[in-house]
Amino acid sequence: DLLVGSDHLVHLTHRAAAGVGELVPGGRLPPGTVIPTCVDLDRFRPADDSRARRRELGLPPGPLVVHTGTLSGWYLGSQTVRVGGAVARLTGGAFLVLTRERDLAERLLAAEGVEALVRTAQPEDVPRWLGAADAGLALVRTGFAKSASAPTKVGEYLACGLAVAATAVGDLREQLDGGAAFTVADDAEPEEVARRLAAAAARPDRIREARALAATHFSLEEGVARYADIYRSLGVRPCA
Structure with missing residues (x-):
């Protein structure tokens, strides 16, 4: 009743929109x-x-791969740690975990025998830290519930020019085109993901490609414009 009685629906992903359509027979959305x-x-x-x-x-001065945020919940913490460590070994660089859950991160790293830099940053400082990196990880457990997932960190990584390896939650399989960014299976071999990510980070046009993906799929300006269109369609004046 809530869905059918709404004036307009906002979906995080096209997959979520399709899924909601299947829940309501007769096209009454x-x-x-x-x-x-x-x-x-x-x-x-x-x-x-x-x-x-x-x-x-x-x-450290060498190449840097980063994971930001939690390593718990839907995030594949052990897989993230393995891949990050493998990228650092392959490139001769370092793996940075930027999180407020330092104890959890350090336990995971110790359990996997992976060396990493664990740091905490205020939200307003995250862009500075991402600007130090070459590649980012967004490995989330896939499943029906995550068809509506659009991890914020993916857009942030891309906007900062990072190469990205992510699992195929939400619309990421279609959005990340295999150049500077790509999707992998939940159980992909860490060394193989590391090789692909190191190669993506080394692409000559990586920064331009990543920024283009961010602008195409995750632009705040475009998001605001879409909300404004919704308000206009409902006869409501958007907030200034």
């Missing part, structure tokens, strides 16, 4: 718009010099 979690492309930007940024933050 109100109009809908897909608006994923978005990223401010002016705030999340590549660093002018990632090596200089690493020096500023006290990080």
